Amino acid sequence: MPRLRGLPLMLYIIFLMLPIYWLLNMSFKTTNEILGGFSLWPHEFTLDNYREIFTDPTWYSGYINSITYVVMNTVISITVALPAAYAFSRYRFIGDKHLFFWLLSNRMAPPAVFALPFFQLYSAVGLFDTPFAVALAHCLFNIPLAVWILEGFMSGVPRELDETAYVDGYSFPRFFFKIFIPNISSGIGVAAFFCFMFSWVELLLAKTLTAVEAKPIAATMTRTASTSGYELGLLAAAGALTIIPGAIVIYFVRNYIAKGFALGRV
Amino acid sequence: MTLELKGVSKRVGGEVHIYETSLALAESGFNILLGSTLAGKTSLMQLMAGLERPASGEIWFDGKNVTGVSVQQRNVSMVHQQFINYPNLSVFENIASPLRVARLPSQEITRRVESVAELLRLSPMLKRKPAELSGGQQQRTALARALVKDSDLVLLDEPLANLDFKLREELRDELPRLFADRGCTVVYATTEPAEALLLGGHTATLYEGRVTQFGETSRIYRAPKDLVSARVFSDPPINTAAVQRQGDTIILNEQVRWPANGLAMPDGPYTVGIRPHHLTPRAAGANAVQVSGQVQVTELSGSESIIHFDLEGRSWVSQSHGIHPHEVGEVASFFIDTERCLYFGPDEALVA
Numbered sequence: 167m168p169r170l171r172g173l174p175l176m177l178y179i180i181f182l183m184l185p186i187y188w189l190l191n192m193s194f195k196t197t198n199e200i201l202g203g204f205s206l207w208p209h210e211f212t213l214d215n216y217r218e219i220f221t222d223p224t225w226y227s228g229y230i231n232s233i234t235y236v237v238m239n240t241v242i243s244i245t246v247a248l249p250a251a252y253a254f255s256r257y258r259f260i261g262d263k264h265l266f267f268w269l270l271s272n273r274m275a276p277p278a279v280f281a282l283p284f285f286q287l288y289s290a291v292g293l294f295d296t297p298f299a300v301a302l303a304h305c306l307f308n309i310p311l312a313v314w315i316l317e318g319f320m321s322g323v324p325r326e327l328d329e330t331a332y333v334d335g336y337s338f339p340r341f342f343f344k345i346f347i348p349n350i351s352s353g354i355g356v357a358a359f360f361c362f363m364f365s366w367v368e369l370l371l372a373k374t375l376t377a378v379e380a381k382p383i384a385a386t387m388t389r390t391a392s393t394s395g396y397e398l399g400l401l402a403a404a405g406a407l408t409i410i411p412g413a414i415v416i417y418f419v420r421n422y423i424a425k426g427f428a429l430g431r432v
Numbered sequence: 433m434t435l436e437l438k439g440v441s442k443r444v445g446g447e448v449h450i451y452e453t454s455l456a457l458a459e460s461g462f463n464i465l466l467g468s469t470l471a472g473k474t475s476l477m478q479l480m481a482g483l484e485r486p487a488s489g490e491i492w493f494d495g496k497n498v499t500g501v502s503v504q505q506r507n508v509s510m511v512h513q514q515f516i517n518y519p520n521l522s523v524f525e526n527i528a529s530p531l532r533v534a535r536l537p538s539q540e541i542t543r544r545v546e547s548v549a550e551l552l553r554l555s556p557m558l559k560r561k562p563a564e565l566s567g568g569q570q571q572r573t574a575l576a577r578a579l580v581k582d583s584d585l586v587l588l589d590e591p592l593a594n595l596d597f598k599l600r601e602e603l604r605d606e607l608p609r610l611f612a613d614r615g616c617t618v619v620y621a622t623t624e625p626a627e628a629l630l631l632g633g634h635t636a637t638l639y640e641g642r643v644t645q646f647g648e649t650s651r652i653y654r655a656p657k658d659l660v661s662a663r664v665f666s667d668p669p670i671n672t673a674a675v676q677r678q679g680d681t682i683i684l685n686e687q688v689r690w691p692a693n694g695l696a697m698p699d700g701p702y703t704v705g706i707r708p709h710h711l712t713p714r715a716a717g718a719n720a721v722q723v724s725g726q727v728q729v730t731e732l733s734g735s736e737s738i739i740h741f742d743l744e745g746r747s748w749v750s751q752s753h754g755i756h757p758h759e760v761g762e763v764a765s766f767f768i769d770t771e772r773c774l775y776f777g778p779d780e781a782l783v784a
Contacts, residue, residue: 258445326512329483332503333510334577335533348520 186409192402200398215403225404228383231297233411235372235382236365238301239308243361244354246305247312252342254313255320256328266317269310280306281374288375299375300382304368308361315360318429319353320346352422359419363412383408433494433584433617434459435480440489442475449475451642452489457617458634462608464649465621466628467638467664473621476638477587480619482506493584506585509578513590515570517562523573524549524558530581548580551610568599575603579610586611588620592627604630625667629653637664659780662705668738668749671706675775682770685744690721690770695784697775702783705774708738708751717769723748724765727758741766 192200193215194208219225253259254266284303285294293299323346331341347354372382387404416423435457442450450472457463465473478484479491482503490499498506509530517526524545525532531541549555552572562570571591578586588607592600608631611618622628628635628649636646637656645652645661656662662670676683677699683689684704710716711723725741725748732738737756740749741764750766758764775784 324514324516326514326516327518329478329481330510330512330516330574330577331518331529332483333481333508334530334581335504336529337504340533345518345520349518 189402189405192399193406195399197397197399215399218400219403228381228386231380232382235297235300236362238297239304239365240358240361242301242305243308243312244358246309247316251313251316251320254317269313272310273307277370281371285374295377295379297380300372303371303375304365308364311360312357315357316353319350322429323349352425355419355422356426359415362415366412435585435617436492438490440479440486442479443487449641453643455636455643455646459617462631462633463619464628464631464633464635465638466635468623471638472641473638474589477589477621481508481510481587507583508585509581509583510587511574511578511591513593515567515574517570517573519562523554523560526562526573527576527580544580548576552576568595584616586616586618590621625665637661639664657782659703659776662774666707668708668751671711671748672703673746675702675704677702688721688723690719697783703776705776706768708749710769710772711750711766712752713756713766715767717771719770720767721770722765722767724763727760727762727764730758
């Protein structure tokens with residue numbers, strides 16, 4: 167009986183893992199084998215696809231560009247969101263609730279809406295085709311998200327903690343960095359994770375705002391054909407490598423995410 | 433150290449949290465702020481500490497106006513009802529934190545933290561994190577942090593309310609001893625009249641953002657200035673009824689009347705206040721008079737009976753020693769100790 171009970175779960179996991187397996191499977195095949203017919207595992211096992219990615223600058227610079235703007239974006243988003251979230255959680259000011267909702271509603275607009283104005287604006291000020299352009303554009307979505315998540319965590323810290331620290335003689339900056347931030351570190355982890363993930367998977371803005379210099383991996387990867395015809399093996403290897411950063415980040419915040427869910431902010 | 437509030441008030445949005453209040457706290461012993469939830473105890477403490485700015489009025493420390501001085505610059509410490517400690521710091525660092533901020537030499541810090549920890553029996557826990565302590569120990573840590581600073585003003589905001597009764601009694605006994613020879617002014621907020629009486633000192637009764645009376649605790653209890661103060665300082669609630677003085681008699685109704693011996697008040701209508709323990713199932717005092725009513729609720733604890741009964745549409749409470757079982761719905765007799773009654777005039781001020 168216990169074996170039977172595990173069966174649906176097994177099927178579900180197989181169903182989930184199948185595309186990833188297939189991607190890995192393809193990444194170790196030659197393009198000829200992929201196009202040649204159906205095979206469950208690579209018959210001519212090859213690492214050439216990966217070798218190509220790590221040696222050809224048009225490929226690996228995509229990763230470097232992506233990581234650059236993703237990290238920039240995460241740092242900017244968290245840095246800006248921390249004081250904003252603190253204000254929303256600790257102070258009452260005119261229109262605070264409306265502003266808070268408006269911030270969130272930014273996330274409801276599809277990125278395509280913003281692609282054109284950003285493209286024109288960044289071209290005009292000379293930011294086009296730099297990692298900075300993408301990092302800033304992604305802030306539009308990530309800052310509200312980070313504020314929303316951090317506000318939840320901050321409101322979970324009793325206001326009396328602030329008061330106690332002031333009574334003890336802490337100045338605001340000292341309290342904020344020495345006492346408050348360590349207390350919401352898990353929230354910062356969760357917010358950073360979501361900023362990272364969004365920025366890492368977002369394609370449209372990243373593609374629109376870059377050309378050659380700052381081309382992200384997602385743009386490189388999604389061109390299906392090149393001068394040498396279909397390079398399916400190469401694309402599969404690139405895809406497999408793209409999963410890795412997300413997997414690493416989620417490993418570090420896996421315990422905090424549950425807390426975020428408990429606060430209703432994830 | 434003296435603390436004086438001069439016409440201080442506090443508004444949040446359009447709401448008044450503290451009406452204009454003037455108060456000069458007693459220099460030694462406990463100053464108790466007694467009032468129910470939302471009476472303004474915490475708001476008043478935040479004003480005293482300097483965490484909030486008053487909307488009007490001034491706050492004076494030791495003859496100096498400190499109204500505009502930030503909380504960091506005032507030498508105060510505070511303990512909250514919730515056990516507030518820095519979760520990311522060890523117990524030692526928690527206690528040491530005000531001293532670290534003040535940049536004391538580290539040997540001095542170690543010495544002072546250890547002596548305070550000894551006093552509060554926290555010595556074995558110094559290396560732990562606050563989350564690894566029991567509630568009582570967490571609150572002790574917060575108290576230790578307040579003590580180690582040697583501040584002029586110590587604010588204790590219902591520090592025992594979240595503890596179970598055994599720990600509460602234990603800590604309540606320790607508290608006056610801890611602050612006894614430190615020469616600081618202690619302000620202690622509580623919702624429980626019994627706690628105020630146990631701690632002694634001075635008491636300010638608070639009601640809906642107003643300090644209704646301030647003075648020595650026992651004196652305030654015996655002679656509340658008005659009905660509101662009497663209500664705040666009575667648990668179970670004080671029994672009231674409209675009475676009439678006619679010549680030598682106080683008249684409650686047709687049957688219930690008692691002599692107005694030596695009461696310095698003219699004929700007319702009054703409100704009588706009878707504390708629940710002066711309304712007992714057995715006659716006490718020379719001039720006890722009998723009232724009877726239908727029993728509504730009885731609360732029998734080990735050695736005490738609290739009986740709620742209906743008297744002409746009013747709910748009255750009797751509190752007495754011993755067990756006096758009564759069925760709900762039965763008509764029972766109680767005796768008013770008429771020598772202990774409080775009389776309030778039409779303006780609710782105490783007259784006799």
